[in-house]
Amino acid sequence: MLKSGLVATNSRTLLRTKTFMTTSSATVTFLDQFKSKIQQCQARVGIIGLGYVGLPLALLYSEEKFQVTGFDIDSRKVDALSKGESYIYRITAEEIQAAKRHGFSATADYSRLTDMDAIIICVPTPLNEYHEPDLSFITNTTHSIAPHLRAGQLVVLESTTYPGTTEEVMIPILEKENRGGLKAARGEGSQSESGQEFFVAFSPEREDPGNTTVARKDIPKVVGGLNPEASELAASLYGAIFNRTVPVSSPAAAEMTKLLENIYRCVNIALVNELKLLCLRMGLDIWEVIEAASTKPFGFHPFYPGPGLGGHCIPVDPFYLSWKAKEWDFRTRFIELAGEINTSMPYHVLASVGSALNRHKKAVNGARVLVLGVAYKRDIDDLRESPALTIIELLQKDGAAVSYHDPYFPFIGRGRKYDLQMKCAELKDLGQYDCVVIVTDHSDYDYPSIVREAQLVVDTRNATRGIVSPKIVHC
Numbered sequence: 001m002l003k004s005g006l007v008a009t010n011s012r013t014l015l016r017t018k019t020f021m022t023t024s025s026a027t028v029t030f031l032d033q034f035k036s037k038i039q040q041c042q043a044r045v046g047i048i049g050l051g052y053v054g055l056p057l058a059l060l061y062s063e064e065k066f067q068v069t070g071f072d073i074d075s076r077k078v079d080a081l082s083k084g085e086s087y088i089y090r091i092t093a094e095e096i097q098a099a100k101r102h103g104f105s106a107t108a109d110y111s112r113l114t115d116m117d118a119i120i121i122c123v124p125t126p127l128n129e130y131h132e133p134d135l136s137f138i139t140n141t142t143h144s145i146a147p148h149l150r151a152g153q154l155v156v157l158e159s160t161t162y163p164g165t166t167e168e169v170m171i172p173i174l175e176k177e178n179r180g181g182l183k184a185a186r187g188e189g190s191q192s193e194s195g196q197e198f199f200v201a202f203s204p205e206r207e208d209p210g211n212t213t214v215a216r217k218d219i220p221k222v223v224g225g226l227n228p229e230a231s232e233l234a235a236s237l238y239g240a241i242f243n244r245t246v247p248v249s250s251p252a253a254a255e256m257t258k259l260l261e262n263i264y265r266c267v268n269i270a271l272v273n274e275l276k277l278l279c280l281r282m283g284l285d286i287w288e289v290i291e292a293a294s295t296k297p298f299g300f301h302p303f304y305p306g307p308g309l310g311g312h313c314i315p316v317d318p319f320y321l322s323w324k325a326k327e328w329d330f331r332t333r334f335i336e337l338a339g340e341i342n343t344s345m346p347y348h349v350l351a352s353v354g355s356a357l358n359r360h361k362k363a364v365n366g367a368r369v370l371v372l373g374v375a376y377k378r379d380i381d382d383l384r385e386s387p388a389l390t391i392i393e394l395l396q397k398d399g400a401a402v403s404y405h406d407p408y409f410p411f412i413g414r415g416r417k418y419d420l421q422m423k424c425a426e427l428k429d430l431g432q433y434d435c436v437v438i439v440t441d442h443s444d445y446d447y448p449s450i451v452r453e454a455q456l457v458v459d460t461r462n463a464t465r466g467i468v469s470p471k472i473v474h475c
């Protein structure tokens with residue numbers, strides 16, 4: 001058995017090499033040319049979607065002296081970039097201006113895609129109101145790319161999505177709607193020089209917003225091409241700006257890799273959130289327990305409880321897989337359970353504020369409450385899916401007069417799921433509030449002063465660690 005299996009493997013390898021050598025010497029030349037263009041930073045890179053993912057990526061390529069063109073349908077973003085301004089807190093106007101000096105430009109004109117060698121798509125992948133994947137941004141973008149596609153181009157999807165999106169959703173649109181009858185290169189030894197093929201890959205974005213300890217170029221880049229040549233080109237393209245690329249066997253494997261990473265976080269956060277509730281009931285400090293467990297040099301990775309999940313990724317992405325799994329008659333029970341626990345956390349915060357006020361013989365109804373920090377996590381300017389928004393709404397519904405403070409948000413207007421129209425309060429006279437709720441533990445806050453001034457502090461993040469005061473209620 002073993003012996004014949006070995007022979008079969010070897011003969012397959014020989015066959016593969018032969019096919020590649022005899023039928024695709026033209027492709028080898030094309031690949032070499034494309035790769036050498038990348039190595040010499042002469043490949044033109046188009047990035048579609050200039051948000052939290054796309055804009056920093058454009059700047060990384062620009063820093064390496066690539067000619068980068070950014071595409072976005074939001075004219076305010078295109079205008080701001082054209083004027084050399086930034087709309088993302090951690091990106092300075094100077095960085096945009098430096099990129100412009102290296103040839104970076106932003107546009108809404110998709111016809112300029114024809115000039116690109118590589119096209120990278122970084123558009124949103126939210127859930128719709130029924131908690132199902134909303135692929136409309138990907139499909140709209142793909143419809144817009146198709147008429148401008150030309151042979152030999154590399155198209156890479158970076159948006160987080162379920163396994164199969166690249167092959168089942170994106171490629172059929174590109175193949176059907178391009179003007180030259182082009183096909184995505186499949187199998188080995190593609191014929192791109194005959195002018196009939198384009199290359200496709202998926203490569204997930206793995207950024208950790210606000211994390212200053214790992215530089216973006218040190219986060220290995222996973223790439224999964226539709227065929228070996230697409231993988232090679234994508235690895236070469238990302239190898240120009242990332243220190244390590246990790247090839248996987250297909251776009252679907254790369255799509256699934258990203259989901260595994262985010263589901264791992266989502267499930268582990270749910271676990272500590274649930275254990276936090278138990279610890280509170282048992283009079284134990286979950287933070288002390290996590291810190292002690294973290295001293296184990298193997299087999300334990302710490303996750304921390306909080307007021308609920310936030311951001312574009314962790315509360316959203318796992319449900320892309322649950323949805324897809326149903327097609328396979330499969331229920332992803334861990335994801336559903338984690339979702340249930342994490343979604344209940346803002347309600348736990350509301351209950352904690354209620355019982356904390358109760359101790360002061362006060363009710364939520366009519367109480368003045370200051371929510372401290374509304375970004376979905378520390379030190380970032382991103383409000384998407386932030387639990388603070390739900391907490392504010394829940395408190396308001398129960399009759400509290402809610403104010404908020406966050407150094408990153410002078411105003412909270414309208415989002416997909418909220419319409420608050422609130423102005424940031426000044427961070428002073430904290431004694432005027434019946435309760436201060438720490439929802440996001442920005443590092444600029446002076447927590448000892450906050451505790452000193454406030455009447456009551458409900459702390460959802462352990463931001464007041466080390467401060468001993470009867471005013472603090474851990475939640």
Ligand SMILES: NC(=O)c1ccc[n+]([C@@H]2O[C@H](COP(=O)([O-])OP(=O)(O)OC[C@H]3O[C@@H](n4cnc5c(N)ncnc54)[C@H](O)[C@@H]3O)[C@@H](O)[C@H]2O)c1
Pocket residue numbers: 048049050051052053054071072073074077122123124125137140141144158159160161205206207208209312313
């Ligand atoms: N933000 C993160 O930290 C992060 C981390 C990992 C992965 N991701 C994933 O990356 C993807 C992008 O996320 P983001 O945070 O950058 O989103 P974002 O909302 O900040 O940016 C998306 C941009 O795409 C633009 N856009 C939408 N439709 C378009 C179209 N048809 N043509 C051109 N531009 C279009 C929007 O105007 C916006 O500027 C998502 O799938 C997300 O899940 C995000």
